[in-house]
Amino acid sequence: MTGELSPIDKAKFAAAKRAVDFVEDGMRVGLGTGSTAAWMVRCLGEMVREDGLKIKGVPTSVRTAELARQVGIEVISLDEAKWLDLTIDGADEFDADLNLIKGGGGALLQEKIVATASDQMIVIADTAKEVATLGAFPLPVEVIPFGWQTTRALIDEALINLDVMGREVTLRMNGEAPFVTDEGNHILDLHLKRIGNPRQLSLVVNQIPGVVENGLFIDICDVVVVGHGDGKVEVRDINAGTVEEEKIDFLEGDNLFNDL
């Protein structure tokens, strides 16, 4: 990347830069997936290379693993780590209870396993990700390829009795072919518009044969760091009930990671 950062990238960078303050020497850290999480991985890499930070990272996708290694973070598997101190990841939507929709990048399964295996999950997001009610972003559901059309029909049927506004279900594509996740599965995107009861929806969808996992993260996220285009960040801690504001400085007109 060259040239000055766009406001949206500044917001993502600011959130990522503030979130890595939570990372301490010796931690096992879950590394999320997506453009915001990529900023976080770059920030952590800089701390490893320049400040001697010693951490082990557990990536949530092949592409995050590649980036983490590229920036100098030691990568281990979740089975090697067994339990994590902290996971930092992006989100497609978050609400006031810090319930999330994730999986826009197709990595929801590993992201949910890693976040659930962490003492703390911090979400980093720009302001556009905040919603009053989840559901404007299509809910990703990972399904095994075998019989996926039957799985979709069962989801269609289940949605009739659920508190949602839209009910269209689409197979995510990658060009002409179905999108394939790192686990070799497909993604069905549920265009629900408004999810009245996320907990119920998550339970019902996950009981359908063929469904591996859905992108609703309920009671998993502890802290959200919201970035603004001018470098302002808000740190909202749901357990402590606190909101702190700070300002992150940018090197205007500069590429923040020239060395990569």
Ligand SMILES: O=C(CO)[C@H](O)[C@H](O)COP(=O)(O)O
């Ligand atoms: O859930 C995810 C990937 O599966 C991402 O965290 C989510 O899609 C947000 O991505 P971005 O930071 O690029 O907006």
